[in-house]
Amino acid sequence: MRLKSPAPADGATASPVEKPTSYRTVGSLGTGVLLVVFGGIFLLAFGLGSEKHPVGSTIGLFMMVCGAVGGLYPAAFSHPDRLAIRNPFRRIDISWPRVDAISARLSTVVETVAEEGKPHKFTVWAIPVSMHERRKSDRAITKKVRTARAESAKQAAGAGDVAGSAIGAAGYGRPKTLRDDPVETLAFADQAVVEMRDRKRMCATSVEKAAPTKVTWTWYTLAPFGVSLALVVAAVAGAF
Numbered sequence: 001m002r003l004k005s006p007a008p009a010d011g012a013t014a015s016p017v018e019k020p021t022s023y024r025t026v027g028s029l030g031t032g033v034l035l036v037v038f039g040g041i042f043l044l045a046f047g048l049g050s051e052k053h054p055v056g057s058t059i060g061l062f063m064m065v066c067g068a069v070g071g072l073y074p075a076a077f078s079h080p081d082r083l084a085i086r087n088p089f090r091r092i093d094i095s096w097p098r099v100d101a102i103s104a105r106l107s108t109v110v111e112t113v114a115e116e117g118k119p120h121k122f123t124v125w126a127i128p129v130s131m132h133e134r135r136k137s138d139r140a141i142t143k144k145v146r147t148a149r150a151e152s153a154k155q156a157a158g159a160g161d162v163a164g165s166a167i168g169a170a171g172y173g174r175p176k177t178l179r180d181d182p183v184e185t186l187a188f189a190d191q192a193v194v195e196m197r198d199r200k201r202m203c204a205t206s207v208e209k210a211a212p213t214k215v216t217w218t219w220y221t222l223a224p225f226g227v228s229l230a231l232v233v234a235a236v237a238g239a240f
Contacts, residue, residue, distance in 0.1 A: 020084075023075065024126050025128060028126065032070065038063060039061065043057050057235075059235075065228040069225055074125040076192075085122060088221055095203075097209075098212070099112060136187075
């Protein structure tokens with residue numbers, strides 16, 4: 001994900017051919033890779049060894065499917081005209097005019113305006129909310145504020161500006177270095193929310209002309225998950 005808002009300084013709208021921003025976390029990708037690798041080891045060790053263990057091999061297969069479906073596949077894409085959410089079992093396309101609110105509390109949630117009588121809420125699987133990362137970001141911002149205020153007070157004192165030194169030391173006003181709120185200091189989920197809100201603001205399409213929200217169940221992730229789970233249950237029950 002880019003580390004700054006896509007909004008241009010002159011308030012112009014985004015180009016429809018602009019490359020979308022993708023959202024995926026390193027943690028999710030790493031977890032998915034580990035599940036696939038260890039699942040493959042389980043599958044080979046228990047399925048092709050001298051003594052075959054159906055339960056172990058089916059659990060290995062299930063781990064591989066879970067790693068691919070829950071870790072590697074999920075993503076979100078912020079296009080100039082819409083938000084595309086790729087959850088483990090569903091794909092959701094929402095035009096920006098139909099987005100009512102975007103929040104990142106316990107999880108990243110997108111709320112839509114009322115369609116067909118009621119609004120809808122969708123959780124973005126690919127953008128988890130990390131309290132640890134958020135606290136780390138808050139500490140970094142606080143440290144930056146202290147440093148900027150100390151530098152401002154030192155510069156004012158060196159210039160003989162007693163009033164300015166007192167203001168800087170007391171914390172009143174905002175030093176020049178703090179006038180902008182750098183998006184790169186925010187946690188990943190908060191960066192994503194800022195990005196998506198800017199995309200929504202830049203979209204000039206009206207709600208009446210916007211495409212309806214499209215929700216599609218992805219059979220190519222549902223089928224492997226269902227089959228692998230059924231194999232695990234069958235192996236535990238002694239069918240193999």
